[in-house]
Amino acid sequence: MVIREAFTVRASVERVWAFLEDVPRLATYVPGVEAVEETGPDRYRGRLAVRIGPISARFEGVVRIIRREPPARLEAEMEGQDGASASWVKASFLGTLEPAAGGTRLACEIDLTLRGRLAQFGSAILEATARRMIHAFAQRLQEALESPHAP
Amino acid sequence: MRPEVLHPATLSDALAALAAYGEEARPLAGGTALVLLLHHRLIAPRVLVCLEEVRELRGLQFAEEGIQIGAMVRLQELARSPQIRERLPALALACQEVGNIRIRNQATLGGNLAEADYASDPPIALMALEAILEVHGPNGPREIPIAEFFRGPYTTALEPGELITAVRIPLPPPGSRMTYLKFRTRSAEDRPCVGVAAVVAFEDGICRELRIAVGAACETPQRRPEVERLAVGRPLTEAVIQAIAQGYADQIETLNDLRGSAAYRKRMIEVHVRRALEEVRDGHRSFGADAGC
Numbered sequence: 001m002v003i004r005e006a007f008t009v010r011a012s013v014e015r016v017w018a019f020l021e022d023v024p025r026l027a028t029y030v031p032g033v034e035a036v037e038e039t040g041p042d043r044y045r046g047r048l049a050v051r052i053g054p055i056s057a058r059f060e061g062v063v064r065i066i067r068r069e070p071p072a073r074l075e076a077e078m079e080g081q082d083g084a085s086a087s088w089v090k091a092s093f094l095g096t097l098e099p100a101a102g103g104t105r106l107a108c109e110i111d112l113t114l115r116g117r118l119a120q121f122g123s124a125i126l127e128a129t130a131r132r133m134i135h136a137f138a139q140r141l142q143e144a145l146e147s148p149h150a151p
Numbered sequence: 152m153r154p155e156v157l158h159p160a161t162l163s164d165a166l167a168a169l170a171a172y173g174e175e176a177r178p179l180a181g182g183t184a185l186v187l188l189l190h191h192r193l194i195a196p197r198v199l200v201c202l203e204e205v206r207e208l209r210g211l212q213f214a215e216e217g218i219q220i221g222a223m224v225r226l227q228e229l230a231r232s233p234q235i236r237e238r239l240p241a242l243a244l245a246c247q248e249v250g251n252i253r254i255r256n257q258a259t260l261g262g263n264l265a266e267a268d269y270a271s272d273p274p275i276a277l278m279a280l281e282a283i284l285e286v287h288g289p290n291g292p293r294e295i296p297i298a299e300f301f302r303g304p305y306t307t308a309l310e311p312g313e314l315i316t317a318v319r320i321p322l323p324p325p326g327s328r329m330t331y332l333k334f335r336t337r338s339a340e341d342r343p344c345v346g347v348a349a350v351v352a353f354e355d356g357i358c359r360e361l362r363i364a365v366g367a368a369c370e371t372p373q374r375r376p377e378v379e380r381l382a383v384g385r386p387l388t389e390a391v392i393q394a395i396a397q398g399y400a401d402q403i404e405t406l407n408d409l410r411g412s413a414a415y416r417k418r419m420i421e422v423h424v425r426r427a428l429e430e431v432r433d434g435h436r437s438f439g440a441d442a443g444c
Contacts, residue, residue, distance in 0.1 A: 117193055123408050
């Protein structure tokens, strides 16, 4: 399933890029991320908690940045597993930045695959959950970069 | 590990058990949804609080101003009840459309709401009927209008430890007719691809009030009051019906899943809102007291 979302942040492309590249800090803005650590150049390990109604899943997995073209384009791959629900998630991420009126337009394209027991909820729920997370992330990112105390 | 099953006989005992075990306890109503999750090992609660014997959750009460349905009332009972069929036919029709007879005999109205599956029939009818949920929890009782209850797929306004105890439905205005249409794309027992509930109050052929709820095509059941208002003060002509059907199709953000793509669902919303309005206008299938005028 491919999910495309785009939003505008009132900050320069360079600042948004610097933010996007700093994965451990970026991760703190993703709802549900519990821990991220660097395991090598462009390689990270982390844990993501997701709640869908009565079910809580906790995916443990890895993130790899596979391509970067500063300050315009970033590609990454993610893979994770939740032991309790016997489910696997795999995602590729493509983020593109371009100057837009009043700031930077950040477009994300996420190709997401879920296998295992959680997948029985169906693609609609997966998509709705993913979009909700992206919107929450976008809002946090906007708040962080647009505040006068922004890093 | 098998969960321990508790059988409280009163609401206060049930609430106390839920409070005592917190996240490790789940309330068990009809079990048609919960037991599947247990079997698939998607949840592993330590305790199940069975609500079967809780007397406060039972029974139907009929009064002048409305109908009160205990949270443990089975969907089949609602589908068959002569009073529900007469006074709230949209609810009876929606309950009758759920799954199959074995599911309807077991599934409860409270459980159905608490599960908040986006593809479910009764919540759509209850949305058009402006139902009010009575909820009890650690901080006492409160009421939640159904329009504020669903927060997303499988997500509700219930706080930890809270239980739906009853669903209250104000009687619709006099001269009302209503219906529920379920559109399936796969098997006869499938959940809806689109569900539409319509409640229309007529006075001398003029529409005084119109309520339409659409669900299963979107994350939660939805109404569009600004579109509903297009009918008020007018007879339900083809042009008015078409404008409302189109308005709903345009304004609802639809989901994409095995039961239908987002674009297909938009088209099916248009078709089924139109059919539901034609049905209430023409009076057939609505087995309400005022049907067939």
